Amino acid sequence: MAPPEVHHLFHHSIADHSCSADRKTLAVARESNVELYTRSGNSYVLQDELTGHDKLVTGVDIAPNSGRIVTCSQDRNAYVWEPSPEGWKPTLVLLRINRAATCVRWSPSETKFAAGSGARLIAICHFEEEDNWWVSKHLKKPIRSTITSVGWHPNSVLLAAGSTDGHARVFSSFIKGIDARPEPSVWGERLPFNTVCGEYLNNTAGWVHGVAFSPSGDSLAFVAHDSSLTVVYPSGPEQPPRAIINLTTQMLPFLGLIWITENEIVAAGYDCEAYKLQGDEQGWQLTGSVEAKTRPGIQDGREESALNMFRQMDLKGKTKDDTKLTTVHQNTIGTVRVHAGGPGGVTKFSTSGVDGRFVIWNL
Amino acid sequence: MTSVQQNWRTINVDALDPDSPANFDLSTLTPSAPSVATADVQALTAQIRQLLRGGDFEGALRGALDTAPYGADGRGKEIHLATVIEILQSIRQSEMSPILSRIYQSEGGSEVLDTLMKYIYRGMALNSSHTPSGPKAISPQPTGFSQISHRSLGGDTSGQAMSVLLSWHEKVVEIAGPGSIARVMTDRRTV
Numbered sequence: 001m002a003p004p005e006v007h008h009l010f011h012h013s014i015a016d017h018s019c020s021a022d023r024k025t026l027a028v029a030r031e032s033n034v035e036l037y038t039r040s041g042n043s044y045v046l047q048d049e050l051t052g053h054d055k056l057v058t059g060v061d062i063a064p065n066s067g068r069i070v071t072c073s074q075d076r077n078a079y080v081w082e083p084s085p086e087g088w089k090p091t092l093v094l095l096r097i098n099r100a101a102t103c104v105r106w107s108p109s110e111t112k113f114a115a116g117s118g119a120r121l122i123a124i125c126h127f128e129e130e131d132n133w134w135v136s137k138h139l140k141k142p143i144r145s146t147i148t149s150v151g152w153h154p155n156s157v158l159l160a161a162g163s164t165d166g167h168a169r170v171f172s173s174f175i176k177g178i179d180a181r182p183e184p185s186v187w188g189e190r191l192p193f194n195t196v197c198g199e200y201l202n203n204t205a206g207w208v209h210g211v212a213f214s215p216s217g218d219s220l221a222f223v224a225h226d227s228s229l230t231v232v233y234p235s236g237p238e239q240p241p242r243a244i245i246n247l248t249t250q251m252l253p254f255l256g257l258i259w260i261t262e263n264e265i266v267a268a269g270y271d272c273e274a275y276k277l278q279g280d281e282q283g284w285q286l287t288g289s290v291e292a293k294t295r296p297g298i299q300d301g302r303e304e305s306a307l308n309m310f311r312q313m314d315l316k317g318k319t320k321d322d323t324k325l326t327t328v329h330q331n332t333i334g335t336v337r338v339h340a341g342g343p344g345g346v347t348k349f350s351t352s353g354v355d356g357r358f359v360i361w362n363l
Numbered sequence: 364m365t366s367v368q369q370n371w372r373t374i375n376v377d378a379l380d381p382d383s384p385a386n387f388d389l390s391t392l393t394p395s396a397p398s399v400a401t402a403d404v405q406a407l408t409a410q411i412r413q414l415l416r417g418g419d420f421e422g423a424l425r426g427a428l429d430t431a432p433y434g435a436d437g438r439g440k441e442i443h444l445a446t447v448i449e450i451l452q453s454i455r456q457s458e459m460s461p462i463l464s465r466i467y468q469s470e471g472g473s474e475v476l477d478t479l480m481k482y483i484y485r486g487m488a489l490n491s492s493h494t495p496s497g498p499k500a501i502s503p504q505p506t507g508f509s510q511i512s513h514r515s516l517g518g519d520t521s522g523q524a525m526s527v528l529l530s531w532h533e534k535v536v537e538i539a540g541p542g543s544i545a546r547v548m549t550d551r552r553t554v
Contacts, residue, residue, distance in 0.1 A: 120382075144392055165392050166551075203474070205393045206549030226549040227542035248473045250540025 001292065004328055005360040007044050009037070014352040015057060016103075016335050021064035023339065028352065029057040034071050036088075044358070052079055052090050059104035061113070072101035072115045078125065080113075080134060093134040095123040103149050109156035111178050116147030122161055124173045124193075139171050139194050149256075151211040154343075157182040157191055160220055162208030168222040168230070170198040186218050188237040197237070202230045202246050209269065210256045210336075215343035223254035223267055231265075233281050243281045251275070256336035260346045260363060266290060268333040268351055272325055274361065290361055291327060331355035393551040396433035404432050404439040408446045420454045421462045428478045433552040440554060444489065447482045452527050459534045467538050476539040477546045481554045483535065484547055486528050 015029040026037040026044050032053045037044035053073035060071045069081040069088070078093040078101060095101060099118030106113045112126035115136075122139040145165035152159055159173045172191035174182070187197040198220070206226035213220055220232045228248045235242040252270035259265055260276075265284075268274035274290040312318065324330065331354035339360055340348035352358045377385035407430055414423040427447050432439050454462065466472045535543060 144387060167392070201392075201394060203394065204546055204550035204552070206546075206551075224549070226546045228546075248477070248542060248546065250542045252541055253545055 002362045003292075004362065005042070006328055007358045007360075008356060009035075009044065009358055010356045012356050013331075013354040014334065014356060014358065016059045016061075017350070017352040017358060018060050018062045018069075018337065019339065019350065020062050020067060025062070026358065027060045027062055027069055028358065029060045029071070032056055032073065032075075034060050034069070048088065050079075050081055050088055050090070053077065055100070058100065058102050059115070061104055061106050063106045063110040066110050068106075068110070070104050070106060070113050070115075072104040074100035076101060076117075078104060078113075078115050078123075091134065093125050093136065095125070095136050096138070097121065097123060099146070102147055105150050105152060107152050107156040107159075107173075108154055109179070111156070112173070112175065114150045114152070114159050114161075114173065116150050116161060118146040120145060120147075122147055122150060122159070122171070122173075124159070124175065126175055126178045137173075137175065137193065139173065141194065142196065142199070143169070148208060149210045151213055153187070153213045153217045154215070155182045155185070155217060158185075158187055158197060158213070158217070160211040160213055160222075162211040162222055162224075164207045166201055166205035166207065166224070168200045168208050168211050168220065168232075169196060170220060171196060186234045186236055198232065198234060198241070200230065200232050200241075200244065202226065202228055204228075206253075209253065210267070212257050212259055212265075214259050214262055216262060219262075221257060221259065221265055223257050223269070225253045227251055227253045229254065229257070229265065229267060229277060229284060231279070231284055245279065245281070245284050247277070247279070247284045247286070249275075249286055255332065255334055256351075258336050258338050258346065258349055260349075261344070266336060266346075266349060266363075268336050270332050271327075272329045272331060272333060272353070272355075273327040274333065274336065274349075274351060290363070328359055329353050329355055329357055396552055399432040399435040399439055401436065401439040401442070404435055404442050407432075408442055411446055411450070415450060415453060420450065420458065421465065424450050424454070424462065424479075425466060425475065428475045428482075431478050431481075431554055433554070444482060444485055444554065447479075448486050448524065448528075451482075451486075451531055452524065456530060459531060460537070463534055463538050473539060473543075476535055477543050477550070478554070479531070480535050480539070480543045480547045481550070483528050483532050485554050487525065 012030055017028045019026050024039045028035050032055055034050040034057055036048040038047040053075050055073050055075035057071055057073045062069050072078040076097050078095055079090040081088040081090050095115055097117045097119040101115045101117045103116040104113055112124055115123045120143045123136040125134050125136045128135045143163055145163050147161050147163050149162045157172055157174045157179050159171050162168050170187055172195040174191050174193050202224055204226040206224040208222050208224045211222040223229050228246055231245045232241050233243045254267040255269035257265055257267040263280050265277045266274050276287045276290055277284055278287045333351045333353040335352050337350050338346050339350040348360055348362055350360045377383040411423050411427050427450055432443050466475050
């Protein structure tokens with residue numbers, strides 16, 4: 001397994017990151033701007049800056065096919081940025097929310113996006129050709145608290161959302177004229193806008209940090225602040241799910257997760273490293289860290305001379321420098337994203353976090 | 364005229380907004396715990412004491428934690444807390460880790476240790492607020508930390524209970540990891 005590719009972009013927290021389809025462009029949310037990096041050789045070089053928001057940017061997402069970038073911020077606005085000969089052209093999207101926007105994601109069809117917010121609603125936005133304007137429709141009921149994360153189903157109609165009220169929910173975001181009528185699935189057959197297809201709570205009712213549909217879209221996983229992973233296997237509309245697996249871990253809570261295959265998940269969070277989890281309807285287990293702990297040069301890799309050792313003892317009262325974590329990320333990981341590989345099996349994924357690092361991992 | 368006299372700042376605007384969380388019963392969001400009568404808790408305590416007298420510490424601990432009365436009132440919860448603390452105090456230090464790892468490996472063991480962690484924290488809270496000389500015993504220190512003083516004057520028993528709880532805490536974290544602490548802070552079912 002090749003070692004991870006580490007890019008220390010800056011000494012500031014990264015709220016969210018996203019890569020273009022060819023992985024040449026990287027967008028990271030830094031304070032109230034979004035920085036665009038271009039890959040040259042083995043590193044990322046700062047290319048452009050998207051300025052427009054006047055408060056912390058909380059979400060950024062690049063649509064893989066159209067290349068459009070959507071950003072959302074605590075200033076309660078979202079922008080859609082389109083490439084033009086004069087640079088990136090922003091279009092303001094009125095989300096009509098009175099609290100911060102917390103997360104944003106394009107639907108797989110790229111015709112609409114979902115923005116979660118602290119106003120206890122999710123804004124589903126689509127472009128209205130006639131008015132030349134982005135329109136937002138609200139998913140409101142029965143959300144009782146801030147939305148922390150959203151995740152799209154492959155059919156672009158169903159949307160999963162995690163909330164601080166402890167629930168992970170599955171909604172229909174069907175918009176007439178934009179979406180094709182979805183195939184009937186385990187989540188339901190008739191799906192008018194704001195249909196609640198599922199509402200799940202784990203034992204402790206802790207905040208939900210991350211949600212994701214499996215590659216097939218037939219199961220849902222979410223991570224919560226009680227250091228647990230919950231996987232839901234629905235059996236059909238209006239029926240109790242076939243199985244809900246709740247795996248409590250020994251570690252600190254996870255913040256984000258991605259599915260690798262139908263039976264594998266990678267999750268990362270406050271422990272500063274990514275973990276692999278494996279399982280099916282019978283149960284899930286943690287299989288271990290993605291990091292190889294024996295990586296050379298991270299801990300007592302270099303031979304210390306006796307002189308150096310005593311000098312360190314004299315200066316610092318200890319010989320080992322323990323101000324560094326043994327993990328690649330030196331602080332909480334906030335975002336986990338697929339980097340390479342399709343629904344059949346992800347081969348690379350990327351993480352970013354509070355330490356300003358962007359890391360590409362090989363599986 | 365009236366608008367000038369009205370003190371707008373004192374109006375609770377949340378109460379007037381039907382969408383406001385102030386007008387929403389938050390308890391409906393959490394899993395409901397069946398209510399438990401205090402008498403039932405007392406009966407349970409008697410059963411657990413029986414096990415304890417018989418020397419079955421592990422059974423008593425497991426029994427007490429499996430039946431944590433989340434739905435009981437304050438009095439019932441207090442009785443159960445006293446029972447759990449009594450069990451914890453009667454188990455020898457050398458037996459803690461073996462008992463905990465056996466419980467952890469058994470079915471649903473992770474959740475049992477989470478419950479134990481809740482009782483450990485609850486016990487610590489109780490000990491620090493119920494010192495015999497009352498709140499006066501806690502004196503703020505210049506360091507910013509509060510310290511319980513007068514250990515020798517009757518605070519001794521509480522100090523001892525605290526040290527038992529601290530060593531249990533250490534052992535539980537060794538086995539169930541920091542995740543168990545995160546779950547105590549997150550869980551809406553309190554003991």
